[in-house]
Every structure is written in C-alpha cells, then in structure tokens.
Amino acid sequence: MALLMKGNEAIAEAAIQAGCRLFYGYPITPSTEIPEYMAKKMKAVGGTYLQAESEIAAIYMVYGAGAVGERVMTGTSSPGFSLMQEGLSFLFAAEIPCVIVDVMRGGPGLGGLGPTQADYFQLTKGGGHGDYHAIVLAPFSVQEMVDLTKEAFDLADYYRNLVIIAADGILGQMMEPVEFPPVAGRKLEPKTWAASGAEGRPKNNVLSYYLTPELGEAENLRWGEKMSRIKETEQRFVEYEMEDADYAFVAFGTSSRITETAVDMLREEGIKVGLYRPVTLWPFPEKGLTARLNQIKGWMSIELSAGQMVDDVKLVVNGKAPVGFYGRQGGMTPEPEEVAAAFKAQLLGGE
Amino acid sequence: MSSALTKYKFAGFGGQGVLFIGKVMAQAGMLSKQQVTWFPAYGPEMRGGTAHCSVVISTKRIGSPTVGKPDIAIVMNEASYHKFIDSVVPGGTLYVNSSMVPELPGREDIRIVRVSVNEIAHEMGEEKVANIVMLGVMQAITPTVADDVLEKALMELAGKKPELAALNARAFKAGQEYAKNLC
Amino acid sequence: MKAIFTKTAGLSDRPFHYCPGCTHGIIHRLIGELLEEMNLIEHTIGVAPVGCSGFCENYFTCDMIGAAHGRAVAVATGAKRARPDRFIFTYQGDGDGASIGLAETMSAAARGEKITSIFVNNCIYGMTGGQMAPTSLVGQKTSTSPYGRDAATMGYPLDLPKVLTQIEGAVYVASVSVDSPQAIKDAKKVLRKAFQVQLDGLGYSFVSILSTCPTNWGVNPVEALEWLQTKMKPHFALGELKVPATEGGSEA
Numbered sequence: 001m002a003l004l005m006k007g008n009e010a011i012a013e014a015a016i017q018a019g020c021r022l023f024y025g026y027p028i029t030p031s032t033e034i035p036e037y038m039a040k041k042m043k044a045v046g047g048t049y050l051q052a053e054s055e056i057a058a059i060y061m062v063y064g065a066g067a068v069g070e071r072v073m074t075g076t077s078s079p080g081f082s083l084m085q086e087g088l089s090f091l092f093a094a095e096i097p098c099v100i101v102d103v104m105r106g107g108p109g110l111g112g113l114g115p116t117q118a119d120y121f122q123l124t125k126g127g128g129h130g131d132y133h134a135i136v137l138a139p140f141s142v143q144e145m146v147d148l149t150k151e152a153f154d155l156a157d158y159y160r161n162l163v164i165i166a167a168d169g170i171l172g173q174m175m176e177p178v179e180f181p182p183v184a185g186r187k188l189e190p191k192t193w194a195a196s197g198a199e200g201r202p203k204n205n206v207l208s209y210y211l212t213p214e215l216g217e218a219e220n221l222r223w224g225e226k227m228s229r230i231k232e233t234e235q236r237f238v239e240y241e242m243e244d245a246d247y248a249f250v251a252f253g254t255s256s257r258i259t260e261t262a263v264d265m266l267r268e269e270g271i272k273v274g275l276y277r278p279v280t281l282w283p284f285p286e287k288g289l290t291a292r293l294n295q296i297k298g299w300m301s302i303e304l305s306a307g308q309m310v311d312d313v314k315l316v317v318n319g320k321a322p323v324g325f326y327g328r329q330g331g332m333t334p335e336p337e338e339v340a341a342a343f344k345a346q347l348l349g350g351e
Numbered sequence: 352m353s354s355a356l357t358k359y360k361f362a363g364f365g366g367q368g369v370l371f372i373g374k375v376m377a378q379a380g381m382l383s384k385q386q387v388t389w390f391p392a393y394g395p396e397m398r399g400g401t402a403h404c405s406v407v408i409s410t411k412r413i414g415s416p417t418v419g420k421p422d423i424a425i426v427m428n429e430a431s432y433h434k435f436i437d438s439v440v441p442g443g444t445l446y447v448n449s450s451m452v453p454e455l456p457g458r459e460d461i462r463i464v465r466v467s468v469n470e471i472a473h474e475m476g477e478e479k480v481a482n483i484v485m486l487g488v489m490q491a492i493t494p495t496v497a498d499d500v501l502e503k504a505l506m507e508l509a510g511k512k513p514e515l516a517a518l519n520a521r522a523f524k525a526g527q528e529y530a531k532n533l534c
Numbered sequence: 535m536k537a538i539f540t541k542t543a544g545l546s547d548r549p550f551h552y553c554p555g556c557t558h559g560i561i562h563r564l565i566g567e568l569l570e571e572m573n574l575i576e577h578t579i580g581v582a583p584v585g586c587s588g589f590c591e592n593y594f595t596c597d598m599i600g601a602a603h604g605r606a607v608a609v610a611t612g613a614k615r616a617r618p619d620r621f622i623f624t625y626q627g628d629g630d631g632a633s634i635g636l637a638e639t640m641s642a643a644a645r646g647e648k649i650t651s652i653f654v655n656n657c658i659y660g661m662t663g664g665q666m667a668p669t670s671l672v673g674q675k676t677s678t679s680p681y682g683r684d685a686a687t688m689g690y691p692l693d694l695p696k697v698l699t700q701i702e703g704a705v706y707v708a709s710v711s712v713d714s715p716q717a718i719k720d721a722k723k724v725l726r727k728a729f730q731v732q733l734d735g736l737g738y739s740f741v742s743i744l745s746t747c748p749t750n751w752g753v754n755p756v757e758a759l760e761w762l763q764t765k766m767k768p769h770f771a772l773g774e775l776k777v778p779a780t781e782g783g784s785e786a
C-alpha cells in the first residue's frame with residue numbers, strides 16, 4: 001500500500017531497508033528530516049545514528065565505517081556538502097563504498113533554503129581534489145528517491161565507489177505517495193578488502209596514498225578504467241514524448257517535473273517537443289542523447305542554476321544543433337509557461 | 352469529479368493544524384487513485400509562527416508541488432488572509448476563519464466563505480478541531496474527492512485514539528452541516 | 535533620574551525576529567549598551583554566526599561580518615590580525631562555537647587571539663528547529679535525540695568555558711545567565727570586563743551566557759526561565775571562571 005512520505009524520510013527509510021545501519025550527519029535545512037528519521041528509527045533495527053560535530057567529521061565517520069565494510073550513509077545540504085569535499089576525494093582514493101545525499105539549497109555562500117541544482121558542477125566534476133568521480137543519481141519524485149537510494153548502496157558496493165543522491169529542497173520537503181517494493185539487488189562479492197579485523201586472514205590496509213609517482217599513475221589509470229566501465233554500463237535516462245519530437249528539453253530532478261508540464265503545454269499547441277531526463281548526472285547519459293542527434297533540431301537545458309548541465313549537453317550535441325538554456329536561481333523555480341516561452345524565444349525564433 | 356488538477360493552500364499559525372488538514376486532503380487524493388503532492392513552507396518562512404502548505408491533486412503527473420495560485424485556499428488567521436487573498440485564481444474559493452479574521456476588504460472575482468470555525472469547535476468542546484470543521488465546510492462546498500474518501504483519509508491520519516477519531520469525525524460532520532445551511 | 539529603558543545607540547530600530555521569551559534579545563541589548571558606553575561603536579567589527587542570531591548584523595550598529603557556520607572565530611582572527619586597532623567580537627550559538635566550530639574556538643584560545651567571543655548556550659539548535667546541541671543535557675529530548683540524550687551513545691554536555699580555563703591564551707573566561715534583573719546586571723559587568731581585556735591587549739576573552747529557547751524546548755516563556763534555572767544551571771560552571779593574572783587571578 002502506498003504511503004504519503006516526505007522525500008527526505010523516504011530516502012532514510014529506503015536506506016534502512018537497503019541494509020544501511022550507520023548514519024552520521026550534521027543537521028542542515030532542507031535535509032534535516034534525514035538525520036531526524038534516522039535518530040528515530042535506527043534504534044529499532046539495531047543500527048546507529050550519530051550526530052557528528054560537523055560535516056567534516058561526518059564524512060570521515062563515513063570513511064571509517066565504510067572502510068570496515070559496513071553500509072553507511074550521510075545526508076546534508078549544499079554548505080555541508082561543500083565541507084565534505086576533501087572527504088569525497090579520500091573516499092574515492094581509498095575505494096570506500098558509501099552513499100551521500102545532497103539536498104541542494106540556494107547558494108553560493110550561506111545562500112537560501114529554497115531548491116536549486118547549482119551543485120551540479122561540484123557533484124559531477126568533483127568538488128574535491130584529484131581525478132575522481134562519484135556516481136551521481138538524480139531522482140525526480142519521492143518514489144524514485146526510494147528506488148534510487150536502494151540501488152545506490154548496491155552500486156557503491158559493486159564498484160567500490162562513492163554514490164551521491166542529488167536532490168533539492170522541493171524533493172526533500174514534499175510528500176508524495178510511495179511504495180517500498182522488495183528489490184532483488186545485485187550479486188555482490190564479499191568485502192574481502194575491508195579493514196574489519198585480520199582474524200584468520202592476512203591483514204588489510206585501506207589507504208588513500210601512494211609513495212611513488214609511478215605507483216600513483218598506475219593507481220590513477222586503474223581508477224580511470226573503473227570510471228570508463230561505469231560510463232559504459234551505468235548511464236541512465238528517461239525519455240518523455242521523445243519518439244516523434246523535433247525539439248527536446250534536457251532536465252533532471254525538480255526542473256524535469258516542471259519541464260514535463262511545459263512539454264504538454266507546447267504539444268497542445270502542436271509543437272513536437274520532448275524531454276530527455278538524465279537519471280545519472282555522472283555518468284552523464286550521452287548515449288541516449290547521441291541516439292537522438294539526427295532527429296532533434298534544437299535542444300534546451302532547463303536547470304535551477306545559471307546553467308551548468310548545459311555544458312555537458314553542448315559537449316554531446318557538439319554543434320550539430322542549437323542548444324538553449326533557461327534557468328532560475330537562488331531558490332526560485334520556473335513556471336511551465338516561462339519554460340515554454342523561453343523555448344519559443346530561443347529555439348523557434350520568438351514565435 | 353471536478354477538474355483534472357486542483358491546487359490548494361492551507362494557511363494559519365503554528366498549532367492550528369493547517370499542515371495536518373493538507374495531509375488529510377493529500378491522503379484522500381491518494382486514496383482516490385489520483386496523483387498528489389504535499390509541500391510545506393519550511394525554514395525561516397516559519398519564523399513568527401506562521402505555517403502553510405500546498406497540496407496538488409491531479410489526474411495527471413504533477414509538475415511542481417509548489418502552489419503560487421491556489422484554486423482553493425483555507426486561511427485560519429488574519430496574517431494568512433493578507434498573505435494569500437490576492438493569490439487565489441479568479442473563480443476560486445477562499446475559506447476564511449472568521450473567528451480570527453475580521454471583516455476585511457475582499458475580492459469580487461472569487462468566492463469568499465467566512466465561517467467562525469473556532470466557535471463551532473468550541474461548542475463541540477474542543478477548539479483544537481477548528482481545522483477539521485473547516486475541512487468539512489470545504490468538502491461540502493468545493494469537493495474534489497468523495498465524502499467517504501475524505502472521511503476515510505481523516506480517520507487514517509487522526510484515528511489512533513478512538514476518542515480523538517470520534518471527535519474528528521464529529522467536527523468534520525459539523526463543518527459539512529454548517530456549510531449546507533450556507534448554500 | 536536616569537530612564538532604564540532608553541534605547542541604546544549600539545542597537546538599530548529593527549524589531550528583533552526572535553521568538554517571544556527568547557533571551558537572545560536581552561544579550562543583544564547588553565552588548566549594544568556596552569558598545570555605546572565604552573565608545574566602541576565606530577571602532578568595532580562584529581562577527582555574526584550561522585544560527586538564530588545569524589541575522590544580528592541587522593541589530594548591532596557597528597560594522598558586522600557574517601561568517602560560515604562555525605567559522606566566526608577564524609573570521610574574527612583574520613579581521614583582528616588585519617586591524618589590530620579594532621575591537622572584534624564574535625556572537626555565536628553553542629552549535630556554532632562548541633560543535634562545528636570547536637576547533638576554531640580552541641585554537642584561537644590557544645593562540646591567545648585578542649578577540650572576544652560571546653557564546654550563547656541554549657542547549658539546542660534553534661535555527662534548524664530543535665536538534666541536539668553539544669550542550670544538550672543528558673536525557674534531554676530533541677529532534678535528533680527523540681528518546682532523550684543517552685550518555686552512553688551521545689555523551690555529555692560540553693561545558694566549554696570550563697575547558698577553556700585550562701588554556702593559557704584564554705585570559706578571561708566567564709559564564710553567566712540573563713534569567714533575572716540581577717543576573718542581567720552581573721552579565722553586563724562580566725561582558726564589560728571581557729571587552730576591557732581585549733582593549734588592554736591581554737588575550738582571548740570568552741563569555742558564555744545561558745539562554746532560553748522556549749520554541750524548541752517546547753515550553754512557554756515563563757517555563758523556559760524555570761527550565762534554565764532548574765535544569766541548565768546545575769550542569770554548567772557559573773561565574774568568573776578565570777581572570778587575568780593582573781587582577782590577582784590564577785590559572786583557575
């Protein structure tokens with residue numbers, strides 16, 4: 001039976017159902033219901049909720065729990081996510097699986113509490129140092145927050161990589177009906193690499209450094225190969241009204257919901273337009289977009305930012321068609337009418 | 352029943368239970384197999400003690416859960432009246448708790464229903480259910496889900512203690528009855 | 535006769551945004567009065583935290599800098615080293631100063647930074663809606679300690695001023711409250727000394743002030759004062775905990 005649940009609570013519940021028994025976090029609006037839910041529910045399942053003294057501490061608590069091989073999560077919002085960046089780089093290098101939720105809010109700076117998607121660069125290009133990537137999943141509904149959270153733990157374990165769930169103030173705060181269907185999950189190898197105590201086996205080290213540049217390069221190449229593998233197999237997207245479309249929007253998360261309404265409005269006017277919705281922000285789903293290149297006469301990225309994902313769209317479109325952009329910032333969201341009007345102005349020459 | 356997409360705003364001060372009646376409405380929408388979203392005001396917007404939430408009920412997938420221009424709004428105190436009266440779409444309905452909101456300049460292009468729900472609830476012996484009385488009023492005048500579905504939703508969310516459930520059911524009925532005399 | 539409630543030039547006309555019964559406002563007034571009385575308004579740079587008092591730049595009439603959460607003392611250090619002639623204070627909540635910014639507080643104390651920190655301890659995170667603070671009492675119910683703070687897993691309230699007395703560079707450390715007219719007078723005296731310590735270039739001065747949060751404690755303003763007096767006070771060392779050696783103070 002479906003339940004009405006807030007996005008933040010749904011993520012927390014899904015994590016518990018996925019076997020996550022450790023949560024470390026520091027309160028920050030609009031993600032606070034995640035730690036609050038964990039504080040309430042972890043006890044009953046024998047898990048641990050711990051309020052860290054800061055997001056810096058939280059991410060390194062995650063590092064510790066992940067390194068011993070347990071399923072672990074933290075959740076935060078943009079300023080807290082910024083504080084975690086050093087830790088993300090370390091988690092990647094030590095190949096520690098974990099799940100991190102960023103419920104994005106208005107920035108830069110202390111910003112505001114409204115929804116944005118302006119952490120896109122930080123999420124997908126790496127806000128910490130070095131060549132690394134997190135797998136970044138972008139749900140667009142509370143149900144998808146549940147489904148992708150469960151999946152995130154599997155992906156993290158499977159690739160020994162950090163996975164980030166990119167939500168925003170609207171998705172985190174709103175309630176929608178959700179269900180928690182049991183999922184089969186991936187077949188996963190036992191974590192023989194974990195530093196969980198060397199009882200009956202040779203000792204393990206979980207480290208993030210190398211001593212010589214030669215080793216450093218070899219490690220980076222190996223990680224690069226892993227990134228290529230993820231790019232090859234994990235790209236995800238959903239298409240809406242794309243079959244006969246002449247034009248296409250690209251939008252994820254909250255902005256994709258609004259854009260879907262804009263698509264319906266434009267179609268009612270007889271304009272054949274569709275929506276290409278990335279579900280993985282990293283790897284950016286180039287494949288599906290490439291497959292539509294010969295069909296689509298113009299693309300338009302709709303974002304709650306000054307225009308960040310639009311760069312990735314342009315890289316794939318590579319000059320074959322015009323690429324427009326429309327966005328709102330600072331916690332504002334566009335109305336579907338605005339999106340439709342911007343589309344007409346930029347791609348139909350202001351009809 | 353009525354149009355394919357209905358947008359609601361429920362507003363008042365903290366403790367008046369406006370988030371709760373929003374949830375009941377969303378739950379009822381869900382029970383009647385429609386798409387629903389419920390979205391609260393959060394963060395510093397809540398300072399000063401005001402609270403409000405937006406509910407969307409639709410036969411199709413809902414884009415944004417935020418509601419700038421409600422079709423139907425309930426305002427339980429004066430601050431909310433001022434905040435939301437201009438936002439209601441022309442032809443929409445505004446339900447005003449006249450126990451807390453004095454006669455004020457209104458609008459010609461919307462229907463304004465004034466009900467002293469605090470007094471009605473008080474007569475029932477529990478002023479706390481003024482919100483539920485208002486829900487009953489709204490259901491009688493601008494229903495978007497069936498009566499029994501809304502009642503079921505109310506029971507699912509409020510019905511943990513039998514006395515409370517009964518009180519809520521009575522408050523809901525009282526609101527409906529009152530509204531019937533208004534029509 | 536001098537009117538007691540004249541407005542101080544240290545505060546603006548903006549009405550406070552604090553909840554009814556919150557003592558942040560009283561503490562603001564004391565600071566505003568001292569800035570005026572000590573002729574500091576034009577020579578002061580205040581640093582605002584992130585927390586309920588994160589909008590205090592609207593109230594103090596001196597120059598103000600808004601810091602990131604927990605970084606007020608670092609910002610103040612930067613400002614003081616840039617302008618040693620200025621009077622620099624931070625205004626911080628317990629989360630800001632004793633949790634996310636604990637390292638900054640301790641390090642500034644160790645360096646003997648010539649700044650003044652005003653640390654408002656309300657045993658809770660007000661701004662974000664009532665989560666557990668580093669100063670929350672054992673057994674205290676908050677939204678992230680819904681079953682009460684359990685010492686075995688969540689530890690004990692941190693009495694930061696007491697800890698700071700052990701640090702050489704922290705030369706003046708006091709802990710007061712503002713729960714009665716007398717307490718308010720005493721708090722002002724202590725704040726004045728803390729300010730003077732900085733003006734005399736002696737080192738770091740730190741004043742902790744027990745404060746109410748009726749909203750997130752879930753009580754009314756009167757009950758909040760009672761809660762402060764009966765629940766909070768027994769758990770925190772109060773008074774002048776450390777005074778400069780010149781005043782005959784010892785290492786506490």
Ligand SMILES: Cc1ncc(C[n+]2csc(CCOP(=O)(O)OP(=O)(O)O)c2C)c(N)n1
Nearest residue numbers: 028584585586603627628629630659660661
């Ligand atoms: C990096 C970062 N993490 C978290 C937050 C959210 N946050 C804002 S204020 C605050 C704590 C407030 O408590 P306190 O410092 O005790 O001050 P009070 O509001 O109680 O006066 C938190 C966690 C933030 N703004 N930035």
Ligand code: SF4
Nearest residue numbers: 552553556586660747
């Ligand atoms: S939430 Fe608490 S600390 Fe913040 S203004 Fe209200 S009473 Fe004061």
